[in-house]
Amino acid sequence: MEALRVPPELSARVPAEQRGSGRDDVRLLVTRGTEVSHHAFRELPGQVRAGDVLVVNTSATLPAAVNGRVGGERVVVHFSTRGEDGRWAVELRAPGGSGATGPRPGGPAGAVVRLPGGRELVLEEPMGDVLSAGNASPAIRSRRAPGHTPALAPGVTEAGLAEAGAVEAAGAVGAGAAGRGTVEAGATEVGAVEGGTVEAGAGAGERGAGERGAVDMGPVGAGPAEGARLWWARVPEGVPGLLRRYGRPIRYGYTERDQPLSAYQTVFAVAAPDGSGSAEMPSAARPFTAALVAELVSRGVQFAPLSLDTGVASAEAHEPPYPERFSVPPTTAWLVNAARAAGGRVIAVGTTAVRALESAVDADGVVRPVSGWTDLVVTPRRGVRVVDGLLTGLHEPEASHLLMLEAVAGREALRRGYEAALERRYLWHEFGDVHLLLPDEERNAPDCSSNVR
Incomplete structure (x- = not known):
């Protein structure tokens, strides 16, 4: 994969409806095992079957880019994530001539950013420093939703994790539960706190397959503190109102022009009462339309909602994702577990749905309802425990x-x-084409085209 290069002209520069007939006017690349086929996205009902569950992210996209100034310097503030302590993780970007932005060193601590409407935010500490130190920052302490139970593997107790510093008092869900995946039987609590899923029998010094050590990229946000990309910032009250009035959707240089916020919402987006949401669109679901959803449901395909509020992407450095807030409700846990018990497939719509769902599954493959924060990074070594297929962008x-x-x-x-996508000149990024990955054993399974009513 490292040898593949995507030429700039394969970046989708505008939404599908501005270059075709509608949102679903994109191409669908289907990989079943190692077999590849090419379709229109409208043909998705013929690629799935009755009993399948599509897991979708309902987080709404925020107008998260706001102009600001640091002294005499113009900046664009990308509001990434709201912490539990009221602070926001933000990224300062350099404005570009086309309306897009470029990278800019973060910090320094104490810097004041002037915002529209006479408001200010103050940078306090790099987000990565808090995480790489292994601390449960007040900004990202996971909290159990009422009546929810964290997914802990056999032999691991909340009390044991609390002693190791992973679970806060007052019922917080530790990073070793929903936050960093699950801990295998026989793993030490210290190993769980170190990061990610620790394989059975692994000691404290061996990182597991789930998180930062598994991708061999060092601590999240590693590097000089003054140059860290994301910073926790003290911000004024009413950030959702600030974004509604002065914000615009985040966009990058490969896009042609600014688009309205509606272009960055999916058909599944649900506005949160507290104004929280995603800094960037969960874009794998963008091609879905209400008509296509209705057709899939009529053929026996079910939809299971969850939410994961995406932070800002690492457009230049390709870092692993930072911790993100997520919630898997009881109905979705039940739907997924029931589908698996009945032999149905669980197909995640987007990498965000994979991250949230795999953060809620225990070592036995049972999905538990849970809300909190996850810094799980799914890798080949860690594997997936509940997801059978994935619909995603390129x-x-x-x-x-x-x-x-x-x-x-x-x-x-x-x-x-x-290789097939490059040969057929598929389009990349959030306004581009999509890729459905299904396992080998489904190659000869009947699809739901026989279930037309």
């Missing part, structure tokens, strides 16, 4: 998302799919 060869795709489909299937 990612840059350097992107950490490809580790997740390889975990779902395997390296050879991924290589063949991406």
Whole structure:
């Protein structure tokens, strides 16, 4: 995959409806095992079957880019994630002539950013420093939703994790539960706190397959503190109102022009009462329309909602994702577990759905309802425990998302799919074409086209 290069002209520069007849006017690359086929996205009902469950992210996209100034310097503030302590993780970007932005060193601590409407935010500490130190920052302490139970593997107790510093008092869900995946039987609590899923019998010094050590990229946000990309910032009250009035959707240089916020919402997006949401669109679901959803449901395909509020992407450095807030409700846990028990497939719509769902599954493959924060990074070594297939966009060869795709489909299937996408000139990024990855054993299974009513 490292040898693949995506030419600039294969970046989708405008939404599908501005270059075709509608949102679903994109192409669908299907990989079943190592076999590749090409379709229109409208043909998705013929690629899935009755009893399948499509897991979708309902997080709404925020107008998260706001102009600001640091002294005499113009900046664009990308609001990434709201912490539990009221602070926001933000990224300062350099404005570009086309309306897009470029990278800019973060910091320094104490810097004041002037915002529209006479408001200010103050940078306090790099987000990565808090995480790489192994601390449960007040900004990202996971909290159990009422009546929810964290997914802990057999032999691991909340009390044991609390002693190791992973679970806060007052019922917080530790990073070793929903936050960092699950801990295998026989793993030490200290190993769980170190990061990610620790394989059975692994000691404290061996990082597991789930998180930062598994991708061999060092601590999240590693590097000089003054140059860290994301910073926790003290911000004024009413950030959702600030974004509604002065914000616009985040966009990058490969896009042609600014688009309205509606272009960055999916058909599944649900506005949160507290104004929270995603800094960037969960874009794998963008081609779905209400008519296509209705057709899939009429053929026996079910939809299971969850939410994961995406932070800002690492457009230049391709870092692993930072911790993100997520919630898997009881109805979705029940639907997924029931489908698996009945022999149905669980197909995640987007990498965000994989991250959330795999953060809620225990060592026995049972999904538990849970809300909190996750810093799980799904890799081939960690694997997937509940996801059978994945519908996703096309990612840059350097992107950490490809580790997740390889975990779902395997390296050879991924290589063949991406070579075919380049040969057929598929379009990349959030307004581009999509890729459905399904396992080998489904090659000869009946699809739901026989279930037309």
